Amino acid sequence: MTVHRYEPIPTAQAESTVQTTCAYCGVGCGIKATVNTEERKVLIEGDETHPANLGRLCSKGLALGETLVDTGRLLHPKVHGEQTSWNHALQTVAQGFVDTIVEHGPDSVAFYVSGQLLTEDYYLANKLMKGFIGSGNIDTNSRLCMSSSVAGHKRAFGSDTVPGCYTDLEQADMIVLTGSNLAWCHPVLFQRIKAAKQQRPHMKVVVIDPRRTDTCDIADLHLPIHPGTDVALFNGLLSYLAQHNAIDEDFVQAHTEHFTEALVAAMEDAGQRPVLAEQLGVADYQLETFFQWYAQTEKTVTVYSQGVNQSTAGTDKVNAIINCHLATGRIGRPGMGPFSVTGQPNAMGGREVGGLANTLAAHMEFDHPEHWQLVRDFWKADNLATRPGLKAVDMFDAVASGKIKAIWIMATNPVMSLPNADKVKQALKDCPLVVVSDCIEDTDTTRLADVLLPAAGWAEKSGTVTNSERRISRQRALLPPLGEARPDWWIIAAVAKQMGYGRAFDYASEAEVFSEYARLTATDNNGTRDLDLGHYSHLTLNDYDSLPPRQWPLPTKAPLPDGDQRLFGDGVFFTPSGRGRFVSVRYRAPATQVDSHYPLTLNTGRIRDQWHSMTRTGLASRLCGHLPEPFISIHPKDAGRYQLKDGALADVTSRQGQARVRVQLTDQVNLGEVFMPMHWNDVHASRARVAALVGEYVDPTSGQPENKYTPVQVHPWYEQAEALLVSRTPLPELDADYWAMRRVNGGYLYRIASEQHPADLDKQLQSLCQQGDQQLAFGHPERGEFRRAFVREGQLYIAFSVAKQFGTRDFSWLGDLLEGDFAATAMRALLSGKPDQQHSQGKLVCACKQVGYNTLCNAIREKGIDTVDALSAETTAGTGCGSCLPELEQIIARERAHEAA
Structure with a gap:
């Protein structure tokens, strides 16, 4: 053994x-x-x-x-639901993979990994699959967020290179934010831009987004273009630049190629500007303003994210943006350049080490024979894969069809996040061997695992990550792992040893893994590849532990950089010719279109205080109060057309699946468009996985799914009864037509809706409640109202309130009742269904300082407040991270409007 x-x-x-x-x-x-x-x-x-x-x-x-709590942690290895030893679990995984490979070949197995892994973890996963199992079948959830950017970079630059730095955002005279709600998705960058704009008011900010998000709070111009029309917009811009003598002819001639072909394609797309404006869904004067500002402003940065990448034309959108920067020579110099910002902490690190199925390690490529030979020789891997593996969507299609018979999923939740998620769920149910390594025990995906391997959590891991500006930083362990949890790199190496590859995976520490990776990046490089970490090739443990944040490249022959590093400022690229490549792109409509059955276009993305599937953020009660339930945002006129009411429930249906969520009326979305967040899953809600609605349409080059354009229909769903329930512990499996759960201080708050009558729902919930020392009850059967509380040793253990309908009333105060002793005031509040003064601050607005809506409105009225600064000084709201500042402005405006009326 x-x-x-x-x-x-x-x-x-x-x-x-x-x-x-x-x-x-x-x-x-x-x-x-x-x-x-x-x-x-x-x-x-x-x-x-x-x-x-x-x-x-x-x-x-x-x-x-x-x-950083032990709630919900996976603490021990499990095989078929039973706790076991690490040795047995590792043997089960290794033998299962070996037996599958022997019988069906190396392409019958796969790894699906994650931007939550550290670079060292990613590197060993890629080395094991491509180098020693001999298949390219390792892909990452980063395929869902930035692979179109990777493909666009390679087409234009010859390498997956982000050329700029964050300081460019503060040095620019114009920032174009396209497909990015930076205020909520990258709040710190948003705050840096906002501060720079306050210091330099002449800086212009243009936001290109179908929705009017909080990012528009600092915008000088908002272009609410129709979803998916980005290529037409930037082709129109390139055409305008050529027509108005704004092309940098010297740069184009000396440092680029294929300009003429790209311009011809752009001009064919652009046509007459009024026609283009109508196609985009914006006013002609808005388009003229944007084009004119761009033409006149040399220091321009274009920041783009998932709204560009997550499309069947995502790669073309990226290249349309880059074309405009190449045409004006605005790249690689301070305050200018195209800038892809990534969604996960180590999406960049995964790109670097070959976490994508179509790449080798260290930014090397399958279609470069010299790269393949270099990696083979360096790893001493006689079985190195010779071709790319399956990208994420194709990979799970292969699981569904039975071609892949064993899959290892690391630090991600594909049953919640991949398109056509119900199909993914069934595929994993039918797969002979599903291995999941995670730090959380109960997720949509771990529920389907044959083997569960407990991975160390964020605060327990040591390694490196690379951010969106190519800056490598150390992640250092703060706490020892809980239970028997182990670092991901150790788990991967242990399985590799068990499979017979011990010599290639014999590492004493994560520092050894990183140094090996750094040596690979530097081998036979000599400036021919962008990624070079030669300076880190022979780190001691002390060197590794004390690594400062530093941008690559870090070639051995150059001094370590002091400050920012940009690429392509010298006009030299990593293409065979050394020139930047223009790419001819034409507008293509999304792969699927709205029709009479599915008349609305669904967009999806993040909300301010939540992250991915909420396995981490969902543990912090203060992050759960701002937007506590799954919802769909819809324009009031569309809501009227489909008989939807604010705060009511609705069924959202696509060609792939269905969800049930709350309705949120807002004019921040355009007519014909709706928005639904990505975070809710089967652990936190009854049926709210947005990925179950999204189709499997992908970009033909990058393989990235179309998450921003899904035709749907929305219909009201009518409940007979609703319930609000607070409990110190999670409920056992809840069989209800609708429920959503969130953490509150001291426990959990559930909102439930049912087609049962209130009295029947009351009986059902009573059966779930463990009896305490004392039961308090109030009932008004004629009105369909029931309230019950179960008290143990002077503390509220569980309580619920049933009514025919609660509507939009705020019940966040119920969560406060679990804190401390169950006082008489709390009992009166619970049984009356109305909060006392102590528990009446209202829906949470500022997560950092825990300030609620009612508190803010009262301060505005009582103190005559009319500025955000004054409101912040009075309540402390907005003095933390600042993400709630746009909402504070909106609240002040609403209160002032009410007073005027």
């Missing part, structure tokens, strides 16, 4: 402060964590010395310490 030793990573000492990196988006913010190891408590602050955030953090980052 093979024994896999594990030496715990050195963690912080009691009451020490550790510099590490945030667990969330691709901004890669530095964190100062003050650690109390005995109590497993961590106080989080922004690291003012880290170049990415300079001390700023968003609401999610500030709440990280509250997520």
